[in-house]
Amino acid sequence: MKKILIIEDDENIANAEKLILEGDYEVHVANEGDTGFEIAKKINPDLIILDLMLPNRGGYDVCYNIRQEENLKSTKILMVTALNQQVDKSKGVMVGTDAYLTKPFEAEDLLSNVSKLLNGQ
């Protein structure tokens, strides 16, 4: 089973995402940027679902750091944000995001984006 790491500070959303995905994937959760980064280094996930507005370290920074790691270079990153201005999207692309999801999203959107990133190409 493919591994997914969710880095999301809102517990409810993190929990909901886990429940939606745990049927088909192995799901790990972190509530904070730095913790998430550590876990990522340890378990080497196939996909990271990253929330933009994280406490302490912003989503962009975490994304950037993850991309700097050697063995995380092939990990897919799906960024989740409530802000959907053009500026944020291009910034996301610059730090190495693979896809974007805007809040609020449907469970179906989450599933289809995840499967596209992990299985499609």
Next chain:
Amino acid sequence: MADVTTIFTPDALHKFFFFLSTPDGAFFKSAVEFIIFLLLSYMVISEFLQTVDNDRKKELKYFMIAFVSLLINSLLQVIIYAGVLFTDFDIIDLNSFWPVVDRILSLITLVLLVNAFIYPVFRKKIFRFEFDLKLQVLIILIGGIVVEISWILQDNISDFLDFWGDYFFVLLEFLIIAYALYELLLHSKRLRYRGNIFLAFWIYMLVPLLHFFNIILFDNDSIRLRLLEQPFPVIAILLLTQVTYLKLVDKAYLREKLSETEEKYKVEKKLSDMKDEFVSVVSHELRTPLTSVKLYLSLLENGKFGELNEKQKEALNIIESESDRLSRLISDILSLSKLESGKEGLRLDVFDMNVLKNPLYYAAAEEKDISVSFYMPPRFAVRADKAMITQVFVNLISNAIKFTESGGSVTVSCEDLGREWSLSVADTGKGIAKKEMSKLFDKFYQVEEHMTRTKGGTGLGLSIVKKIIDMHNGRINVDSEIGKGSRFTVYIPKDLNREVKI
């Protein structure tokens, strides 16, 4: 105690005018004039030295020259009259050339004054202005030379000067002032304080006029007329002084107004930025809990937390459609706020309107069994903000679908109308009453019908459409009949460059 009224009897005035024409009076008058011009020259010169603006520097340069020449003229007069009063200098010695020199100086000064005050009119047409100045000076010089030569050929100079010389110079003065008034009449709108300048030159005009009458009617012998013309040059100069002062003061006033405006702008900008940040933060804060709502709804509906009975499923459907509506409302408010803040400029691009034929934009039509047809050329390229025009289309067509019964139809057409192009969305729905028309594009206005509210409208769709159309400098037209249907037509000008409002 003398009665106040006796001081200003005609007799006293007469005596004063007479005094002015004597050497003492002349000295007094020239001394007063000298002091006025000294102050004025000081004001203008210091202003000129302080100014950085090149245009204004030019304008002030002419003022400066005019007033300095007046200054020199009056200084010479003061010296001469002082000489006559306090030394043995005999004015008869001067009689041979002084009147000519004096007249020439006066004329040059007059020309300079006229040009200084009319300068703002000619500012853009520098060639014409310089040409006129040179022409005028040339006329004076020729006139002066003619007089000089005639003087050389005459024996009795005072006879000549008394009549023909005077006559000639008076004519020149008259012509110069008439020219000034003519230019003022033609271009008065471009001059500030034109009333005052007009008045000054009219008053100045009186001097050669009176002199004229004197020469024509009384052979230049009327003392009365000669006395009468004494104060007018001074009055005219005073008026022109007032104008100069006003113009100089203007700068201080304008500077103050400018800094006031800058302050106001800073405050406004700050408020606007705060509002934008607020809306942005709020919409983010609203979207986060909404995400949880949707995700858990989904989990519930998919039986993740157990089987659901019919009633529970119904309840969840209602929760889902209401939270969808909430989501759309937040998006619309954010959109409208961004559009209204004016910060979002148009992203102009050339695109084909045929991209609107994407069924994703009108998915609801299929559910309601409404047919959607398109009438536009296979290639219809337009220049506009693609995202915004798409939004306009989506809003119009979802309205059309919303207000049309099952089995109805919606027609979308695009037309090239020469200087503008149009997008039209027509439906066979219930139509819009006349009384609703004026409020159609108001924020949150929804036609008062129970049905439409539960259909999930936000009331902002048409406000957003109107705002986008305004930004493109276009217009929108609504045709509707109750029971028959409605047609919304949007017109966008093709030439957006000059007219686009940002």
